[in-house]
Amino acid sequence: MSARNILIYAENYSGNIHRASYELLGKARELISKIGGEVYATIVTTKEDAEKHAKDLIAYGADKVVEYIADKSLLPNQQVHKEALLDAINFVQPKLVLIPATPWGRSLGPRVAAAIKTGITADCLDIYIDENGEIIQVRPAFTGNIIAHIKTLTLPVMATIRPGVFPPPKPNYERRGDVIVREMKLSPNVTETLKVLGVVRTKTVRLSDADVIVSVGKGLRSKEDVKLFEELAKELGGVLGCSKPLVDMGWLERDRQVGFSGNTVRPKLYIALGISGAPQHIAGMKDSQYVIAVNLDPSAPIAKYSDVFIIGDMYEFAKRLLSIIKDQKMKKS
Amino acid sequence: MDIIVLIKPTPDITKAKFDISRGVVDRSSATLEINPFDLYAIEVAKRIKALFGGTITSISMAPPHAEPALRDAIARGVDRAILLTDKRFAGADTLATSYTLAMAIKKLGKFDLILCGEKSVDGDTAHIGPEVAEFLGIPHVSFVTRIVDITKDKIIVEADYGDAYYTVELRLSALIALSRPVIFKEEFIEPQTPKFSDILRAKKARIEIWNADYLSDIADPSRFGLAGSPTRVVRVYYALEKGRQAKVIKDYDEGVKAVLEILKQLRMI
Numbered sequence: 001m002s003a004r005n006i007l008i009y010a011e012n013y014s015g016n017i018h019r020a021s022y023e024l025l026g027k028a029r030e031l032i033s034k035i036g037g038e039v040y041a042t043i044v045t046t047k048e049d050a051e052k053h054a055k056d057l058i059a060y061g062a063d064k065v066v067e068y069i070a071d072k073s074l075l076p077n078q079q080v081h082k083e084a085l086l087d088a089i090n091f092v093q094p095k096l097v098l099i100p101a102t103p104w105g106r107s108l109g110p111r112v113a114a115a116i117k118t119g120i121t122a123d124c125l126d127i128y129i130d131e132n133g134e135i136i137q138v139r140p141a142f143t144g145n146i147i148a149h150i151k152t153l154t155l156p157v158m159a160t161i162r163p164g165v166f167p168p169p170k171p172n173y174e175r176r177g178d179v180i181v182r183e184m185k186l187s188p189n190v191t192e193t194l195k196v197l198g199v200v201r202t203k204t205v206r207l208s209d210a211d212v213i214v215s216v217g218k219g220l221r222s223k224e225d226v227k228l229f230e231e232l233a234k235e236l237g238g239v240l241g242c243s244k245p246l247v248d249m250g251w252l253e254r255d256r257q258v259g260f261s262g263n264t265v266r267p268k269l270y271i272a273l274g275i276s277g278a279p280q281h282i283a284g285m286k287d288s289q290y291v292i293a294v295n296l297d298p299s300a301p302i303a304k305y306s307d308v309f310i311i312g313d314m315y316e317f318a319k320r321l322l323s324i325i326k327d328q329k330m331k332k333s
Numbered sequence: 334m335d336i337i338v339l340i341k342p343t344p345d346i347t348k349a350k351f352d353i354s355r356g357v358v359d360r361s362s363a364t365l366e367i368n369p370f371d372l373y374a375i376e377v378a379k380r381i382k383a384l385f386g387g388t389i390t391s392i393s394m395a396p397p398h399a400e401p402a403l404r405d406a407i408a409r410g411v412d413r414a415i416l417l418t419d420k421r422f423a424g425a426d427t428l429a430t431s432y433t434l435a436m437a438i439k440k441l442g443k444f445d446l447i448l449c450g451e452k453s454v455d456g457d458t459a460h461i462g463p464e465v466a467e468f469l470g471i472p473h474v475s476f477v478t479r480i481v482d483i484t485k486d487k488i489i490v491e492a493d494y495g496d497a498y499y500t501v502e503l504r505l506s507a508l509i510a511l512s513r514p515v516i517f518k519e520e521f522i523e524p525q526t527p528k529f530s531d532i533l534r535a536k537k538a539r540i541e542i543w544n545a546d547y548l549s550d551i552a553d554p555s556r557f558g559l560a561g562s563p564t565r566v567v568r569v570y571y572a573l574e575k576g577r578q579a580k581v582i583k584d585y586d587e588g589v590k591a592v593l594e595i596l597k598q599l600r601m602i
Contacts, residue, residue, distance in 0.1 A: 011495075013494060014496065014497065018495070018496070076494070076499050078474075079472065102494075102495035102496075103475065103476040103492075103493045103494055103495045104494045104495050105495075106459045106475065106476075107459070107462075107463055107473075107474070107475035107476065107510075108463075109463075110427065110431075110458070110459070110460035110461075110462075110463040110464045110467075111463040111464070111466065111467050111473070113428065113460075113464070114428065114431060114463065114464040114467035114468055115467050117428070117563075118428075118563060119426065119428055119562070119563030119564035120427070120428070120460065120564075121564060122427075122457065122458035122459060122460060123457065123458070123459075136567065140457070140572060141455065141456060141457055142346060142349075142351065142454075142455050142457075143346045143454055143455075143457065144572055145346070145351070145571065145572055146351055146569060146570070146571060146572060147569070147570055147571070147572045148566050148568070148569045149566070149567045149568035149569070150564050150565065150566055150567065151564070151565050151567050152563055152564050152565075153563045153564070153565065154563035192504065193471075193472040193503065193504045193507075194472040194474075194501060194502070194503055194504075195501070195502045196499055196500070196501050196502075197489065197499075197500040197501065197502055198499070198500050199497050199498070199499055199500075200491050200497070200498035200499060200500055201497065201498055202496060202497040203496055203497060203498075206496075211601075212601065236596070236601065237601065247514065248514055248521075248523070250521070254478070254514065260454070260457075261370070261512070261513050268599050268601075269595065269596070269599060269601070271592075279346060279347055286572075289599075290595050290599070291577065292591075292592055292595065294588070298581075303579060303581065304577065304579055305577060306577055306579060307577050307578045307579070307580065307595070308578070308580050308582060308588065308591045308592065308595070309579060309580065309581050309582070310581075310582045310583075310585070310588035310591075311581065311582070311583045312583070312585055312588065316585055317585060317588060317589070320585055320586070320589050321589050321592060324589060324593065325602065328602060
């Protein structure tokens with residue numbers, strides 16, 4: 001019998017299911033009629049959260065949930081998730097396994113793929129079934145300059161999917177589904193060769209979730225000046241981002257870095273202030289809905305990636321825009 | 334401490350051209366250089382060697398013309414550079430590449446720590462670190478942002494999980510895939526341009542060339558190259574740039590007006 005079923009790995013290292021897991025369930029529901037079988041979700045969770053997590057995954061589209069119960073202290077140990085996912089793949093015999101392309105997922109996915117000697121495609125932007133019934137994975141390469149369509153000759157087909165590319169489905173808590181609790185069998189040494197000592201810090205800035213990003217680059221003249229642009233971002237209901245040089249200089253934290261080695265973002269509005277537009281930066285923001293750039297240099301490469309390119313000083317522009325936005329808010333209230 | 338650094342010779346993405354009809358980089362358009370992420374692995378390796386002594390061996394799988402990149406690695410502080418090159422390695426996807434690298438590491442024998450960049454600028458998969466670790470049966474952590482501490486038998490690092498950073502302790506032997514920027518203990522690592530004398534020394538250094546036959550006593554050659562690769566590129570094209578208006582404005586008031594227009598369209602004001 002040929003493999004059917006889709007298996008979604010629900011990311012949970014903190015007690016909260018990563019939102020991208022739900023986006024994958026939505027996509028799986030769309031693909032399942034062409035693949036056959038059922039949509040499975042698998043999760044490593046705790047005794048306390050098991051019931052709630054199963055309900056959530058079913059509400060978002062899983063037909064069956066395969067659960068592994070672990071002690072809360074083991075949740076951030078990726079080796080535990082690796083063993084669970086390997087067992088789930090063996091149990092479900094899926095044709096397709098989807099994993100969120102978060103840093104966690106991009107570390108776990110290839111580790112599991114190598115263990116079962118199957119192909120995996122990284123950081124996909126789309127996935128579809130072609131006219132021959134083959135699963136085709138679409139991904140960027142070459143710092144986002146190239147798009148490749150890839151098929152996998154081995155089973156299961158594995159892919160990590162970039163968060164945010166598929167819309168999250170509306171949860172339906174009336175949906176019915178089965179919950180299968182599998183025994184968590186850990187190989188010896190799993191919790192000894194790798195130990196998680198604790199959380200350093202939780203990110204307070206989530207660029208990937210922002211509708212508006214105001215990003216600053218080398219045009220910024222001092223660390224203190226960040227305040228002005230942070231205020232502008234706030235007034236626009238957005239988040240402050242930056243280009244790589246500012247992180248390298250220690251002026252802003254790496255969570256704010258937009259670009260190939262930082263965060264890939266796709267907000268509704270991206271405002272690039274004093275950013276010339278190195279290819280690595282462009283790769284991180286070019287899929288934004290609208291791009292506005294302000295730069296003193298008329299030949300800055302970012303110009304051709306902008307809807308509006310203003311030749312001028314980022315400070316002057318920010319001050320004027322800020323005062324108008326504030327005025328409008330005053331009038332409304 | 335015996336340290337292995339995995340180095341991918343990659344084209345400079347700002348200069349290289351892509352042969353879209355064949356779906357490969359036009360090799361004549363670009364020389365190969367060390368993947369920028371891997372430069373950090375070399376720097377970290379040097380600092381660990383300074384603390385414990387030992388050797389730094391780099392392993393790369395690339396066409397023969399990648400040799401200058403390996404000389405650069407030697408100039409930057411690698412003691413021994415191995416280039417896996419053979420027509421039978423060609424066309425490898427990440428699974429076949431990782432398998433080949435893992436077999437070369439086995440062939441090399443003893444090691445304590447493997448360092449690599451989190452991903453490459455051309456492939457951008459981040460697969461190689463975790464896959465090599467799996468084939469060798471050792472623990473790994475990817476997206477490492479800081480080396481907190483290292484002793485002869487363990488390493489403590491901070492890693493980006495996505496929504497938070499965690500402190501992870503690994504028993505050696507282990508593999509660490511590094512982000513950039515990366516911090517070693519308290520020091521912000523920044524790759525340095527090699528000294529002229531080191532460049533001259535590297536010019537005379539020996540690059541060890543290993544082919545498929547050399548690994549055949551421990552490896553399964555059917556898992557090398559295209560034959561050992563489960564994924565196939567079926568179509569490739571340039572990423573279409575969104576049709577931007579690229580409206581150029583020189584006047585602030587007009588610029589602000591254009592921005593307000595967009596904000597209104599997005600129903601943000």
